[in-house]
Amino acid sequence: MHEPRPASADFPPTRFTARQAIIGLRGRDLRSSLGLLLGQGLRQPLHTLRNGLALTGKLARVLRGETLHTVGDDPRFADPTWHDNPVYRRTLQAYLACQHQWLSWLEQSNLPSDDRDRALFLATQLSHALSPSNSPLNPLVVKECFDTGGASLLRGLRQLAHDLPRGLPNQVPADVFQLGVNLATTAGTVVLRNEVLELIQYHPMTEQQHAVPLLIVPPQLNKFYIFDLNAKKSFVQYCLKQGIQVFMVSWRNPGRAQREWGLSSYVQALEEAMDACRSLCAAEQVNLLGACAGGLTIAALQGYLQAVGRLGQVASATYLVSLLDSQLDATPLLFVDEEGLEAAKRHSYQQGVLDGREMARLFAWMRPNELIWPFWVNNYLLGRQPPPNDILYWNNDNTRLPAALHGELLDFFKFNPLARPGGLEVCGQPVDLSQVTVDSFSVAGRNDHITPWQAAYRSARLLGGQRRFLLVNSGHVQSIVNPPGHPRAHYQETDRLDAEPQTWQAISQTHAGSWWPRWMEWLQAHAGPLQAAHDTAGNDDYPALDPAPGRYVHQRLETHA
Structure with missing residues (x-):
């Protein structure tokens, strides 16, 4: 009798990261x-x-009923x-084998x-698609069909x-989330609107605030409210409760x-936002925080300054899951070649934008x-609505990239x-960047499939000044x-x-808990002395709008003005 061997839910990971997504994947x-x-099957018949x-x-x-693999x-x-039904157990074991x-x-x-990596990527997708759990014979689907008299399948077909x-x-139910009602609810005021961005000044949540404000710069492909999902998850509220003056960029x-x-357009708009922060807070300096492509943007801004x-x-400057060193791997990625790069550029220039849905x-x-x-099983086989998930709602509320910036990102990679x-x-x-001597704090994710942490680490090393790096x-x-x-x-x-x-x-040490308090201790050291909080938003130069x-933030993908 052989010991059952574990079968991973996934094939080994392939080299499919942010660069491939920026370029796209052709049929x-x-x-x-x-x-x-x-063809490989014919070339190696033995x-x-x-x-x-x-x-x-x-x-x-x-x-014969043997269990060869486990699924964990x-x-x-x-x-x-x-596992209990003989037919289903054999079906599962045959699939895993x-x-x-x-x-x-x-x-x-x-x-x-x-x-081999390209073939592995396709084999992985086919293997996932052919899983018996995705078929109408899934025991959960069969039970639901009997319980509803077949109505679940009819609902699934309509969906x-x-x-x-x-x-x-569809990953989130319609009309469950509403901006300003149960998402992005932290009180604030738009104090600047230019062609590229709006600047939000958040209202204080403490009697005193540090003199140097924090300007948060989200990625251009996503809305800003990942930093303000709800009271329990709100990075904005966490900062406000620690006495930080918080400003947020909301990209058009x-x-x-x-x-x-292009990138220069965004840097110029961000420079205007930074000047507004300094004016509104009567401060000589600003702390910058950029996430993903927002990190690249604040790095470009500092290089220009x-x-x-x-x-x-x-x-100071904080970089969250950001790439400055775009050398993701020592070997080429899956479907990246000169022809693919040029095809991606032509496509976005013809359209004018790269659609975030792609x-x-x-x-x-x-x-x-x-x-x-x-979601295939839940929506179409079980005929149910997907459960509410604020992060998935935000993830689906993506935006577009202008063709010029898309082309620059392709050249960046x-x-x-x-x-x-x-x-x-x-x-x-x-x-x-070596002359950008601003103190920096970089955060990367160990399981980040978009921005590999090794590349984020190398990015932190490009910067001058005193550098901190955390791996979450x-x-x-x-x-x-x-x-x-x-x-x-925990983080390292x-x-x-x-x-x-x-x-x-x-050689790094592991610490339990969130990185937020560790970062806040560092930020407060760069945020200046405490002073009385401002009672009102805006000033004569930057009035409340x-x-x-x-x-x-309400502009949807369907609006191609």
Whole structure:
């Protein structure tokens, strides 16, 4: 009798990260990978035959009732029927045996490394799609069908027809969340509106506040309220309760008319926002915080300010899951070549923008067993509405990138310009991050599939000044939404940033809890003395315009003005 071997819920991770999502994925690339899979079977007939015979032997053992693989805590097969019912148990074991042998066939093939990774990506997607949990014979689906007299399947078909134009299952129910009502509810006032952004000044929550304000810069592809989901998760409220003056950038959702907006356009708008913060707080300096592409934007802003002799206006800079060093891997990514880069540029320039929904679909396929197939089962097979989830609502409320900025991001990933002095030019000035001597604090996620933490670590090392780097045990979004009180939250830290990423991880110390208090202690040291909080928002130069969350955040993807 053989000991059952664990079967992972997922194939090994592939090199599919933010760069691939920015570039996109062409149908011809997938067809080419499918051709690789089919052609490899013919080119290595003995190898294919051996694996076929091995699979036949495993399936025979499965039919005899043997358990060859375990599934651990895979939620797809949590229902006891998968393990207690003889038919379902054999179905599950046959699926796992096929998955395991398929992976073994790929790993032992003589395909070049890059071709093997591309084939593995497609094989992974096919394996997930063919899971028996995704079929109408899923025991949960069968039970629901009997309990509702078939009404669940009819509801599911209606929801499938509704979602087909979108290309993804709906991940959040309609009309559950409303901005300013149960999302982005922290009291504030829009005090600046230019063509590119709105600036929100949040109302104080303490009698005294630190003199130097904090300006938060979200990524251009997402709305700002990831920092203000609700009272329990609100990063904004956490800062306000610690006596920090908080300002927030809310980016305009660009349309075709804004196709020429590039990084310099965003830096110029951000410079105006920073000047407004200084004026409104009567402060000489501002603390900057950028997340994801917002981190790249504040780095470009500081490089520009250093070049024109105004870097002293920045007291500190915080980078959350941000890439400045775009060398994600020593080897090429899955579907990235010169032809693909140029095709991506042409597509966005023809459209005027890169639609955020295109990237959202690719990001979802990076984690299909979390963002695709559970909703397939829930929405279409069980005929239910997806459960409310504020983070998924925010994730689906994405925006567009203007064509010029999209093209610059493609070149950013291609040439890695910030890794060398003068490699990037912003507002007519060369950027040298080593001369940006502002104290910095960088946060990365150990499980981040979009911004690998090793690249974020190398990004922190590009900066001048005193640097801090924390590694959080979370993914891309959860590394930001990390309030105190989570029982499993922890982070790693060490004062040394002179080692390679794996060495740094080995010598770092692990601390329990959220990184927010650790960062706040650091920020307050850069936030100046306490003073009486301002009673009103705005001033003569920057009058109050609208209550938060403002106008720009309500611009939807359907508006292509």
